Amino acid sequence: MTRKLVIVGNGMAPGRMLEHLVDAAPGRYQVTIFNAEPRVNYDRIMLSPVLSGEKGYEEIVIHGDGWYVKNGITLYKGHKVATIDRAAKTVTSEPGVVEPYDKLVIATGSVPFILPVPGRGLPGVLTYRDLDDVNAMLLAAQSRAKAVVIGGGLLGLEAAAGLKMRGMDVTVVHLMPTLMERQLDEAAGYLLERAVEERGIKVMTKASTKAILGKDRVEGVELADGTVIPATLVVMAAGIRPNAGLAKAAGLTVNRGIVVDKFMATSDPDILALGECVEVEGHVYGLVAPLYEMARVAGAKLAGEETTGFAHSDTPTKLKVTGIDLYSIGDFADGEDREEIVLRDAAAGVYKRIILRDDKIIGTVLFGETSDGAWFNDLKKKAVNISDMRETLIFGRAYQGGAPLDPMAAVAALPDDAEICGCNGVRKGKIVGAIKAKGITTLEQVRAHTKASASCGTCTHLVEQVIALTLGDAYNPAAVQPMCGCTTLSHNDVRRLIKAKSLKTIPAVMQQLEWTSSGGCHKCRPALNYYLVADWPNEYADDYQSRFINERAHANIQKDGTYSVVPRMWGGVTSASELRAIADVVDKFAIPTVKVTGGQRIDLLGVVKEDLPGVWAELGKAGFVSGHAYAKGIRTVKTCVGSDWCRFGTQDSTGLGVRIEKFMWGSWTPAKVKMGVSGCPRNCAEATCKDVGVICVDSGYEIHFAGAAGLDIKGAEVLGLVNTEDEALEHIVALVQMYREQAHYLERIYKWARRIGIGEIRRQIMQDTEKRRGYFARFVYSQKYAQVDPWTERVSGKDKHEFMPMATIGLAQAAE
Amino acid sequence: MSLIEIGKLSDIPRQGARCVITPTGRIAVFRTAEDHIFALEDRCPHKGGPLSQGIVHGGAVTCPLHNMVISLESGHAMGADEGWVRTFPLELDGETILIDSASLAALAA
Numbered sequence: 001m002t003r004k005l006v007i008v009g010n011g012m013a014p015g016r017m018l019e020h021l022v023d024a025a026p027g028r029y030q031v032t033i034f035n036a037e038p039r040v041n042y043d044r045i046m047l048s049p050v051l052s053g054e055k056g057y058e059e060i061v062i063h064g065d066g067w068y069v070k071n072g073i074t075l076y077k078g079h080k081v082a083t084i085d086r087a088a089k090t091v092t093s094e095p096g097v098v099e100p101y102d103k104l105v106i107a108t109g110s111v112p113f114i115l116p117v118p119g120r121g122l123p124g125v126l127t128y129r130d131l132d133d134v135n136a137m138l139l140a141a142q143s144r145a146k147a148v149v150i151g152g153g154l155l156g157l158e159a160a161a162g163l164k165m166r167g168m169d170v171t172v173v174h175l176m177p178t179l180m181e182r183q184l185d186e187a188a189g190y191l192l193e194r195a196v197e198e199r200g201i202k203v204m205t206k207a208s209t210k211a212i213l214g215k216d217r218v219e220g221v222e223l224a225d226g227t228v229i230p231a232t233l234v235v236m237a238a239g240i241r242p243n244a245g246l247a248k249a250a251g252l253t254v255n256r257g258i259v260v261d262k263f264m265a266t267s268d269p270d271i272l273a274l275g276e277c278v279e280v281e282g283h284v285y286g287l288v289a290p291l292y293e294m295a296r297v298a299g300a301k302l303a304g305e306e307t308t309g310f311a312h313s314d315t316p317t318k319l320k321v322t323g324i325d326l327y328s329i330g331d332f333a334d335g336e337d338r339e340e341i342v343l344r345d346a347a348a349g350v351y352k353r354i355i356l357r358d359d360k361i362i363g364t365v366l367f368g369e370t371s372d373g374a375w376f377n378d379l380k381k382k383a384v385n386i387s388d389m390r391e392t393l394i395f396g397r398a399y400q401g402g403a404p405l406d407p408m409a410a411v412a413a414l415p416d417d418a419e420i421c422g423c424n425g426v427r428k429g430k431i432v433g434a435i436k437a438k439g440i441t442t443l444e445q446v447r448a449h450t451k452a453s454a455s456c457g458t459c460t461h462l463v464e465q466v467i468a469l470t471l472g473d474a475y476n477p478a479a480v481q482p483m484c485g486c487t488t489l490s491h492n493d494v495r496r497l498i499k500a501k502s503l504k505t506i507p508a509v510m511q512q513l514e515w516t517s518s519g520g521c522h523k524c525r526p527a528l529n530y531y532l533v534a535d536w537p538n539e540y541a542d543d544y545q546s547r548f549i550n551e552r553a554h555a556n557i558q559k560d561g562t563y564s565v566v567p568r569m570w571g572g573v574t575s576a577s578e579l580r581a582i583a584d585v586v587d588k589f590a591i592p593t594v595k596v597t598g599g600q601r602i603d604l605l606g607v608v609k610e611d612l613p614g615v616w617a618e619l620g621k622a623g624f625v626s627g628h629a630y631a632k633g634i635r636t637v638k639t640c641v642g643s644d645w646c647r648f649g650t651q652d653s654t655g656l657g658v659r660i661e662k663f664m665w666g667s668w669t670p671a672k673v674k675m676g677v678s679g680c681p682r683n684c685a686e687a688t689c690k691d692v693g694v695i696c697v698d699s700g701y702e703i704h705f706a707g708a709a710g711l712d713i714k715g716a717e718v719l720g721l722v723n724t725e726d727e728a729l730e731h732i733v734a735l736v737q738m739y740r741e742q743a744h745y746l747e748r749i750y751k752w753a754r755r756i757g758i759g760e761i762r763r764q765i766m767q768d769t770e771k772r773r774g775y776f777a778r779f780v781y782s783q784k785y786a787q788v789d790p791w792t793e794r795v796s797g798k799d800k801h802e803f804m805p806m807a808t809i810g811l812a813q814a815a816e
Numbered sequence: 817m818s819l820i821e822i823g824k825l826s827d828i829p830r831q832g833a834r835c836v837i838t839p840t841g842r843i844a845v846f847r848t849a850e851d852h853i854f855a856l857e858d859r860c861p862h863k864g865g866p867l868s869q870g871i872v873h874g875g876a877v878t879c880p881l882h883n884m885v886i887s888l889e890s891g892h893a894m895g896a897d898e899g900w901v902r903t904f905p906l907e908l909d910g911e912t913i914l915i916d917s918a919s920l921a922a923l924a925a
């Protein structure tokens with residue numbers, strides 16, 4: 001009979017434990033998890049990049065909902081466990097679910113330490129532990145006002161850097177004389193303080209918080225010396241405590257944390273505990289590497305495998321603030337029995353210190369240049385006697401044995417058992433082995449197969465070097481393509497940073513993101529213009545000079561420099577009066593060619609530029625607006641006759657097509673968007689090779705997307721079936737908005753979908769109602785600014801200069 | 817030398833161009849982000865594309881038809897492409913843009 005395993009807490013430690021368990025003994029337990037946080041397991045370490053805007057929440061999810069379904073695991077989100085009844089062997093959650101267990105795992109993590117000062121409960125005082133904290137900080141950051149971070153440790157500094165990047169005025173208040181004093185010596189702490197201040201963050205050391213001021217919400221922080229710092233946001237990052245209350249109430253042995261043996265058993269043999277909430281052999285931990293070691297042990301125990309017990313090891317500390325490199329491990333206190341080697345390079349802001357005892361490394365502090373951290377750590381772990389290389393040790397691996405090696409050679413020289421990824425304890429040999437055995441060629445695959453670089457990411461560079469060494473020329477790290485020659489950033493990076501840093505003009509993007517050209521080029525400028533139009537619909541002033549001529553002139557340029565004019569014909573439906581108006585325009589302006597297009601409308605070709613406003617004025621009188629046949633925008637919605645006439649028609653496909661086109665026209669998109677609506681599966685509107693298509697059926701509307709029929713040919717994917725026309729519209733609009741927000745410029749829907757994943761798009765649009773409504777609402781909002789007929793605007797005088805020569809020089813003048 | 821007024825600086829958008837029609841052909845007058853002005857024959861050396869319709873960036877324009885990049889200063893194609901288009905000297909008197917009629921005659925020749 002399968003046994004019942006219940007887990008309290010769904011953080012990083014039990015997540016890893018479950019991975020071991022479902023690998024080693026699938027189906028051995030029926031697993032139920034209770035998580036106080038209303039969400040799946042995500043990479044808590046990466047909250048700082050989410051705060052700063054360098055990553056999105058979706059990117060840091062470790063196990064999506066699908067993973068739990070696939071592995072038959074029940075996850076109660078937002079269920080905090082209130083009590084454990086050890087006699088009855090049940091747990092009860094606050095919302096009232098009672099769940100029996102055979103084995104119980106407690107993994108409740110830590111709670112932030114709240115300074116016991118007056119005012120600590122005021123609105124606006126936050127901690128920094130989970131996604132809710134980050135969201136609350138982001139909300140507060142919108143005000144661009146002042147923030148105080150209490151605590152100059154790892155968490156406090158990452159919070160401060162993130163808030164600063166979000167535009168707040170930030171002060172860090174720290175009790176001790178130097179920052180991160182538990183991981184850094186004074187010299188490095190001083191350099192860190194300077195580096196933090198260079199980012200525009202104020203630092204106050206030796207500053208003891210006396211009270212948090214404010215009436216209805218926080219207004220400032222008062223220090224012991226009477227100084228008052230105004231603030232609308234206060235983040236307490238003054239340390240964490242193991243979250244052991246629940247275990248204690250259940251009568252388990254608790255000291256600083258829940259006491260476990262080296263096989264993670266608590267004082268009750270049916271209850272295991274792991275993660276930051278436990279104390280093992282006198283140690284409690286605050287970094288993931290040892291927690292993952294616990295997860296390995298606990299997973300093996302539950303799977304019924306033989307295993308070695310948990311062994312203590314030091315974990316290096318790194319700070320995830322872009323541009324600040326520090327590395328510290330082991331013991332760096334001064335002492336009688338110790339010697340040290342120090343290297344300082346003031347100009348470069350580099351400081352390195354190695355602490356030795358009996359000719360062996362026991363601690364290392366590196367600031368400014370940390371690439372040798374892994375090597376020093378390796379020597380430390382293996383207790384290598386360094387007397388032979390004492391003179392050159394501090395210069396690092398590259399300088400051992402004569403001539404300096406290049407960095408690649410230094411990695412090549414690392415032994416197979418050198419640790420590359422500290423968080424996950426992955427050694428070089430494992431990475432090389434996986435690459436060879438599984439034919440891996442990318443960093444992503446290495447992450448998936450070995451977990452190296454999959455947690456905090458600071459070892460990414462080392463991992464890439466190992467891949468490059470193993471694969472030689474076959475490795476192409478430039479899989480991330482820069483947008484163009486003016487920057488090293490990819491489209492993804494640029495899109496994210498535009499949002500994160502609230503960049504709202506092209507010059508601001510170029511300045512802040514350090515463009516290497518003064519005015520961009522014909523590749524990046526149109527892309528940036530689109531990103532800004534899409535992201536700030538109400539604020540951004542469209543830069544016409546950054547648009548390709550077709551979008552600037554609102555007509556398609558032809559090989560002879562004339563233009564073509566394609567008016568909208570909603571859903572391909574027209575009338576005698578429309579056709580008559582077109583005929584009259586053709587006559588009046590002597591337009592040489594009239595052609596029916598592949599998009600169910602009429603193209604007037606060979607119009608000279610000066611005539612465009614005149615042609616548009618006439619067409620406008622008959623009710624025509626621009627067909628945007630020139631735009632990276634909504635093009636056509638092809639329809640078939642549908643239930644109005646066709647003997648097979650199941651729904652009003654023509655009507656739906658017209659409705660979609662009227663709702664969505666005018667919107668700018670990353671690349672053109674063409675749609676089709678067919679009245680039955682015979683599919684006369686060719687809806688299944690469109691960017692978005694609808695096949696009407698008796699029971700409703702089947703939405704398709706990501707088809708292609710141009711340079712590539714590809715049948716569309718099914719998004720899902722909806723019942724009503726209203727729902728069809730909502731889903732299609734939401735899908736296109738998601739595409740507008742995420743795709744790279746010039747990336748058609750099918751390419752974007754290939755990158756994001758059909759399943760993920762389906763999940764967000766079909767299943768996540770809240771997400772879908774959000775996308776829909778943002779589209780509607782941006783349409784307020786976009787759905788303006790550009791032809792009418794120009795007929796009334798906008799951009800007059802575009803259509804007229806500046807001067808005409810007569811023969812007489814020229815001959816003078 | 818006789819200078820003919822062809823317009824004001826503010827007639828041309830920054831990073832844009834306007835055309836001047838002459839008896840012998842069209843000239844494209846460009847204005848860069850830094851307010852430098854240049855005049856080129858409005859015919860791409862590749863297949864005659866109207867350079868005035870291109871995207872202006874730095875001191876160059878990208879032809880709208882097939883993306884050849886032309887230096888505004890020299891009229892030469894940049895990068896790996898080859899080709900050359902005539903340039904015309906301009907004078908800026910305060911806000912007023914002036915062109916030398918003699919150079920236009922040369923175009924006719």
Ligand code: SRM
Pocket residue numbers: 556557558563564566595596597598599600601603629635636674708709710711712748
């Ligand atoms: C007029 C038309 C051909 C016709 O006479 O029927 C046409 C004309 C042009 N197409 Fe097209 N395409 C036309 C329907 C199509 C279709 C069929 C359709 O829409 O049902 C396709 C295949 C579906 C698709 O969109 O992929 C099509 C795939 C392309 C492509 C390939 C796009 C791709 O990503 O694979 C290009 C090139 C591009 O966009 O870079 C292109 C580019 C062009 C351009 C804009 C070339 C250019 O850059 O100057 C042509 C402009 C001529 C003009 O001034 O009107 N045209 N083109 C059709 C106008 C439809 C409309 O009413 O708006």
Ligand SMILES: Cc1cc2nc3c(=O)[nH]c(=O)nc-3n(C[C@H](O)[C@H](O)[C@H](O)COP(=O)(O)OP(=O)(O)OC[C@H]3O[C@@H](n4cnc5c(N)ncnc54)[C@H](O)[C@@H]3O)c2cc1C
Pocket residue numbers: 008009010011012013014034035036037044045046047048079080081082107108109110128129130155158243246274275276277285286287288289291318320423456
């Ligand atoms: C901003 C930030 C940055 C960090 N950076 C790094 C870093 O760079 N490197 C590093 O190694 N470590 C870092 N850490 C630490 C690392 O995230 C933690 O060590 C790790 O997440 C702890 O895992 P855990 O499973 O023990 O607990 P957690 O991940 O904290 O998970 C505990 C979960 O249990 C839930 N819970 C609590 N009580 C109950 C209950 N009664 N019932 C149900 N659920 C409950 C909580 O809601 C929480 O979701 C960072 C932490 C933070 C907050």
Ligand code: SF4
Pocket residue numbers: none
């Ligand atoms: S297929 Fe399209 S792009 Fe090619 S020549 Fe015809 S209209 Fe032009």
Ligand code: FES
Pocket residue numbers: 860861862863864865879880881882883884
């Ligand atoms: S005509 Fe200018 S690039 Fe072809």
